Amino acid sequence: MCTRVLNNLNRKYIATARNMDWMFPLPTSLFTFDKGLNKIGMPISDNKTDNEKALKWCSKYASVVAMVGDEQSGWASSDGMNSMGLAANVLYDCNATYAKDQPCKEGQLSVLRWVQYVLDNFVFVKEVVSEFEQQKIxxxxxxxxxxxxxxxxxxxxxxxxxxxxAIIEVYNGQFYIHSKDEYVVMTNDPSYDKQLKIDAYWKWQWSDENIAASHTIPGGPFSADRFERALFYISHMNAPTSHDEALAQAKSVVANACVPLGYNVQMTESPNISNTLWTTLVSHNEQKYYFSNARTTNTVWVDLQTFDFNEPVKRLDMVTISSANQVINNSYEGQVNELLTPVLDPYSPNLFIPDEICRIGA
Incomplete structure (x- = not known):
């Protein structure tokens, strides 16, 4: 489920691509958030003590985020980019485990709000790594x-x-971090340290040091297959010479790691294989965020550099599911800055009181 590819072959033109794979369609919306908004790391509870435990912050940067969910079932930040060109993506990890009510922690953060916390607070990967190395959250x-x-x-x-x-995993409530600019591909399992060991074998297969070098790659839909297939292609490319070429390369590589719609392996046999629902692309230096629904032919994008934050939070529904369980794939095209409409902030400590103090002080 899911594949992420970073194209950093030319540091003037950085692009990240990501496939979102899931076992059935999910309601999905694009949200934009202005900077200077009060946020809370957990859903508001009737229990005052629970609310006091929740991590709270004021967003330092604007962002555009692909969110799954709706008002009834809640929202989850799956993927996004902030106004400083930082991209964050969460992918399925069947090995992840979270410990509850850990001592000496500074605040609780729902895994569904992890992406938003990162985009709201940081510019560089090294800052995120430093934050989670402290094991405070x-x-x-x-x-x-x-x-x-x-x-x-x-x-x-x-x-x-x-x-x-960087790739950040969580086991028994502790963060395990792998950070190098060469860690450009991420899939699901096994754990990233084991993925790197598998990768060492394949790199030996591809190396000229191997007298019987084989430039074959695994073709299956399993996580390790997709990992090596994506890494093979991104490792055998010429450096891009423009933003458009960097995006096109990342998009074509991640397309090779898609699980096609209609692929019918039974979930009971392969529970970690699901169809690709949508793909996102990030042009880091341009602050452009692209969204492509696998069930439509169009690609849309939000340009954060030119976005009008006349309202603090806006939304555009890309996939909706009706009360009759009918999936509706909304078909837009091109830049959609003007199509997002104002909504309440689902991550605000109080949905009904404007965050004026935080906004004025930002």
Whole structure:
């Protein structure tokens, strides 16, 4: 489920591509958030003590985020970019485990709000790494919205305008971080340290040091197959000479890691293989965020450099699911800055009181 590829072959033109794979369609919307907004790391509870435990912050940067869910089932930040060109993506990780009510933690953060916290607060990968190396935050489990109670077991990838990269995994409530600019591909399982060991074998297969070098790659839909296939292509490319070429390369590589719609392996046989629902692309230096629904022929994008934040939070529904369980794939095309409409902030500590103090002080 899911593949992420970072194209940092030319540091003037950085692009990140990501496939979102899931076992059935999910309602999905693009949200834009202005900077200077009060945020809370957990859903508001009737229990005052629970609210006091939640991590709270004021966003430093604007962002555009692909969110799954709706008002009834809640929202989950799946993928996005901030106004400084930092990209964050959460992918399925069946090995992830979260410990509850850990001592000496400074605040609780729902795994569904992990992406938003990162985009709101940081510019560079090294800053994110420093934050989570301190083990101060308690990441709290939650269910994927509109997914019949399936747990959101996730790990995080981040990439920035310098071409740096990191993968953050969580086991028993502790963060395990892999950060190098050469860590450009991420899939689902096994854990990233094991993926790197598998990768060492394939790199030996491709190396000229191997007298019987084989430039073959695995062709299956499994996580390790997709990991090596994407890494093979991104490692055998010429450096791009423009933003458009960097995006096109990243898009074509991640397309080779898609699981086609209609692929009918039974989930009971392969529970970690799902169809690709949509793909996002980030042009880091341009602050442009692209969204492509697998069930439509169009690609849309939000340009954060020219976005009009006349309202603090806006939304555009890309995929909706009706009360009759009918999936509606909304078909837009091109830049959609003007199509997003004002909504309440789903991550505000109080949805009904404007965040004027935070906004004025930002």
């Amino acid at each position: 308690e990441l709290v489990s939650a269910d994927v919205p509109n997914s019949d109670g399936k747990p959101a077991t996730l790990h995080l990838s981040i990439s920035d305008v310098t071409g740096n990269s």
